[in-house]
Amino acid sequence: MGMLHVVNKSPFEKTSLDSCLVYAKEGAAILLIEDAVYAALKDTAVADKVRAALKKCKVYALEPDIKARGMEVAKVIDGIDVVNYGGFVDLATAYDNVHSWV
Amino acid sequence: MEGGVVKKFLYVNRRAPYGSIYALESLEVVLIGAAFEQDVSLLFVDDGVYQLKKGQDTSGVEMKNFSPTYNALGDYDVNKIYVDQESLEKRNLTTDDLMALTYEDEDDDYAEKPSIRVISRDEVADLMEEQDVVLSF
Numbered sequence A: 001m002g003m004l005h006v007v008n009k010s011p012f013e014k015t016s017l018d019s020c021l022v023y024a025k026e027g028a029a030i031l032l033i034e035d036a037v038y039a040a041l042k043d044t045a046v047a048d049k050v051r052a053a054l055k056k057c058k059v060y061a062l063e064p065d066i067k068a069r070g071m072e073v074a075k076v077i078d079g080i081d082v083v084n085y086g087g088f089v090d091l092a093t094a095y096d097n098v099h100s101w102v
Numbered sequence B: 001m002e003g004g005v006v007k008k009f010l011y012v013n014r015r016a017p018y019g020s021i022y023a024l025e026s027l028e029v030v031l032i033g034a035a036f037e038q039d040v041s042l043l044f045v046d047d048g049v050y051q052l053k054k055g056q057d058t059s060g061v062e063m064k065n066f067s068p069t070y071n072a073l074g075d076y077d078v079n080k081i082y083v084d085q086e087s088l089e090k091r092n093l094t095t096d097d098l099m100a101l102t103y104e105d106e107d108d109d110y111a112e113k114p115s116i117r118v119i120s121r122d123e124v125a126d127l128m129e130e131q132d133v134v135l136s137f
Helices: A016-023 A034-040 A047-053 A063-068 A085-094 B022-034 B046-052 B067-076 B085-090 B121-129
Strands: A003-007 A029-032 A058-062 A081-083 A097-101 B008-013 B039-044 B081-084 B102-105 B111-114 B116-119 B133-136
Touching: A003 A016, A003 A085, A016 A029, A016 A034, A016 A047, A016 A097, A029 A034, A029 A085, A034 A047, A034 A058, A034 A063, A034 B046, A058 A063, A058 A085, A063 A081, A081 A085, B008 B022, B008 B046, B008 B121, B022 B039, B022 B067, B039 B046, B039 B121, B046 B067, B046 B081, B046 B085, B067 B102, B081 B085, B081 B121, B085 B116, B116 B121
Parallel strands: A003 A029, A003 A097, A029 A058, A058 A081, B008 B039, B008 B133, B039 B081, B081 B116
Antiparallel strands: B102 B111
């Protein structure tokens, strides 16, 4: 079922999300964890490129990391699915392989 | 410290909490430095503004939520906390999203006053230039 891309760096500090978005193919999934959850929030300077990615990929964000940072799930971009650790495991098993963009 | 030299110290915080150890280590250094009665300012720019986001709840990630410690800065006479306006805007944040940090002004009958001051890029540049020591985290 394509590749699961896992991104864990802030999109404002590192280029790992940008690189991931360049190489993620249609049908792939992108899971935002740790500081990458900042990319999942509405109306930031990076929100447009995340919304563009939603047209070809599924995008997920890890809820415990959103809450740890004081962010609200209600402010996550529409179309991004918020998952917990169990969902993380489900994604890792559902997709053919995993690329962690550390 | 009577008669000791008082220098202007600026701690620059540019990283988000939890993703790396920088934010917590910076806070530790600030609290240690506060014991030396220096003229301390804190600056939050770039992802550093995320350190001050209110409502942090780390119960799901098994990490220590150190954000309440920022509330103690006022008790250590660290009451000049500057936040870069543009960094907030890029992240769709306003001062309402930040913890309401305060201090008691001993020159004004211990009135409780806000510690956070949102400043422009030009003001950040001036703030940096007027320091004796700048420590960046």
